Amino acid sequence: METAQLMRSARFRAEREDSWRKLEALVEEAERRGLHRMEFDAAKELAALYRQVTTSLAIAREISLDRALLDYLEALTARAYLSVYAPQERLGGIVGRFFTQSAPQAMRRNWAYVVAGIMAMFLGAVVGYLLYLEDPSWFYVFIPGELAQGRGPDASTASLRAVIYDEHSREGGLGAFATYLFSHNTRIAIFVFGLGAFACAPAAMLTFYNGIIIGAFMALHVERGLGYDLGGWLSVHGVTELAAICIACGGGLKLGTAVLFPGDLTRADALREAGRDAVKLALVAALMLLAAAALEGFARQLIQDPVIRYVVGWGIGALWLAWFALTGRTKT
Known part of the structure; x- marks a missing residue:
């Protein structure tokens, strides 16, 4: 056999x-x-x-x-x-398609979630700004004393201005704040995306809180007549960095909405479907945070003129917007 x-x-x-x-x-x-x-x-x-x-x-x-x-x-x-x-398709093709099609198309499909993230940040900034003007002691509630390093309501206007423009002061004050702000914002971006699946609330609340910090810090300087100067300092890297937070928040809200309103799908299937775009938003946010790190590490120190700071920060922001709005459109 x-x-x-x-x-x-x-x-x-x-x-x-x-x-x-x-x-x-x-x-x-x-x-x-x-x-x-x-x-x-x-x-x-x-x-x-x-x-x-x-x-x-x-x-x-x-x-x-x-x-x-x-x-x-x-x-x-x-x-x-x-x-x-x-x-x-090889890795190069996948990366190229992400930049030329997948990412900008996902941003356009989910613009409402990103706008919701922007609104959460904006409202938080307004609240932080107004609370500081009502009672400057709120500054220390939102920003720890070890971070402020004396650059709080008790600091003189001259010392605040020196921190913005004096090269020898950059490693203290705003330099420390910038380092903290970047690491803080990176953590926030991770949290607002990862926790978004929990009924949206954590993503929106963390983004709102991040706005409060920015608002309180801005109010301090506006009160001293340094709002324009601080705005230029923040613009260099902040336009990209804060936009990344809002985009990550949008991805988290996308996941949370799928859990809350799965429609005809099971929640697991709805979350899986929403995750395809949400992950792309998270990758865009990560890319923007890397760009913000480079801007914070080099451009902020090298550029001292406030006008140029505004031009660089918002000009780069316009380039991000052009990528999201114009790239990957199919010809009709």
Whole structure:
């Protein structure tokens, strides 16, 4: 019985082995170079031989050939399937498509969530600003004393101005605040996105709180006649950095909305569907935070003129907006 099975396997293999070897060589070429770089005739033959080997595998299973032959055919079939049907796009193509299509299209599809994040930030800034004007002691509630380093309501106007423009003071005061603000905003961006799935509230509240910090800090300087100067200082990196928070918040709100209002889908399916765009928003926010880190680390120190600070900060903001609004539109 076993001898007869081996003889059937040997005869079955002898009749088809040439095509299997040829397919194996083509699969190796496709794995090494990629199907898109193969000659058309070779790629066409690969697809045809793949169909033949699947038939051989089905027959081999039906007539119960030896295990070694079945293992070989199963492995060859799996490799050929991946060569023919697996996505052929390389990492460079995926990254390029993200920048030219996926990211800006996701931003446009979810603009309402991003606007909601902007509104949460803006309202928080208004609240922080007004609370400070009502009672300056609120400043220390929102901004810890070790962070303020004496640049609070008790500081003189001259010392506040010196921190903004005096190169020797940059490592203290606003320099420390900028470092704290970036690390703080990075954590906030992660939290507002990750916690957004919990009924939206944490994402909106954290973004609101972040706005309160900015509002209180701005109110301090406006009260001393330094609002324009601080605005320029913040614009260099803050336009990009704070926009990233709002976009991350938008991604979190997208997830939270899917949980609250799944529609005809289960909540798990709705969350999975919403996650496709939400993750793209999170990646955009991460990219913007990296850009903000570079701006905070170099441009803020090198640029001292407030007008140029505004131009650089808001000019870069306009470039982000142009990317979101104009890139990846299909021609009609």
